Amino acid sequence: MELFVLIKLRCPKCKKEFSMNIKKFVPTGSLSCFGCGTVTPFDEDKARKVQDEVRDLERQIDDIQERFY
Numbered sequence: 001m002e003l004f005v006l007i008k009l010r011c012p013k014c015k016k017e018f019s020m021n022i023k024k025f026v027p028t029g030s031l032s033c034f035g036c037g038t039v040t041p042f043d044e045d046k047a048r049k050v051q052d053e054v055r056d057l058e059r060q061i062d063d064i065q066e067r068f069y
């Protein structure tokens with residue numbers, strides 16, 4: 001099961017808020033602000049941890065899904 005969750009991120013410069021698919025919060029990624037153009041690289045360790053947790057959640061959802069077959 002592919003998890004689809006929107007997370008909210010805020011531009012550190014202009015404080016504009018963005019919704020982003022949590023799957024795009026990857027260690028090599030960054031937030032490009034449409035408002036002021038500031039590019040903010042994601043925290044690598046944080047992004048890696050988030051993606052690990054997303055995978056765990058997907059596995060749990062798969063387990064739940066199995067019960068319906």
Ligand SMILES: [Zn+2]
Binds near residue numbers: 012033035037038
């Ligand atoms: Zn901005």
